[in-house]
Amino acid sequence: xxxxxxxxxxxxxxxxxxxxxxxxxxxxxxxxxxxxxxxxxxxxxxxxxxxxxxxxxxxxxxxxxxxxxxxxxxxxxxxxxxxxxxxxxxxxxxxxxxxxxxxxxxxxxxxxxxxxxx
Numbered sequence: 001x002x003x004x005x006x007x008x009x010x011x012x013x014x015x016x017x018x019x020x021x022x023x024x025x026x027x028x029x030x031x032x033x034x035x036x037x038x039x040x041x042x043x044x045x046x047x048x049x050x051x052x053x054x055x056x057x058x059x060x061x062x063x064x065x066x067x068x069x070x071x072x073x074x075x076x077x078x079x080x081x082x083x084x085x086x087x088x089x090x091x092x093x094x095x096x097x098x099x100x101x102x103x104x105x106x107x108x109x110x111x112x113x114x115x116x117x118x
């Protein structure tokens with residue numbers, strides 16, 4: 001096994017069986033590291049790219065895939081039913097406002113979870 005080490009810090013970022021010719025990238029803790037064509041013994045040196053898989057995914061447009069619009073609609077309809085129940089049952093208050101806001105956030109995050117991870 002070849003140890004993958006971040007150039008400059010010496011941090012171990014993983015191990016690989018081999019390093020192919022050409023551009024080779026290694027992902028560790030959501031960051032990509034590019035091999036810099038330097039192997040010393042059983043250690044390969046990589047530089048950290050300014051590219052984070054999670055950041056790229058979370059701040060990119062995700063066009064709906066087949067079946068996703070129906071899931072979004074189901075989530076919104078279920079939340080709408082709860083919103084009407086809260087509207088009728090809970091007195092006007094800060095707590096009611098927070099409940100409605102958090103319900104909106106729950107819908108947003110549920111839909112984002114589908115869009116980002118399917």
